[in-house]
Amino acid sequence: LQRMADPAEIAAVAAFLASSDSSFMTASEVAVDGGLAQL
Structure with a gap:
């Protein structure tokens, strides 16, 4: 998503x-990082 x-x-996750x-x-x-860990 490339955003914070x-x-x-x-x-919502909490x-x-x-x-x-x-x-x-x-x-x-549960990583709530918008997919940044996948980069």
Whole structure:
């Protein structure tokens, strides 16, 4: 995406991880970097 994350985008990931929707996830690392790690 070639841009820094918007604070709302970071908050959305944090809200997902804190919700019951992520209850099946264990020991996962979630990179919220817009794909910059792929470069």
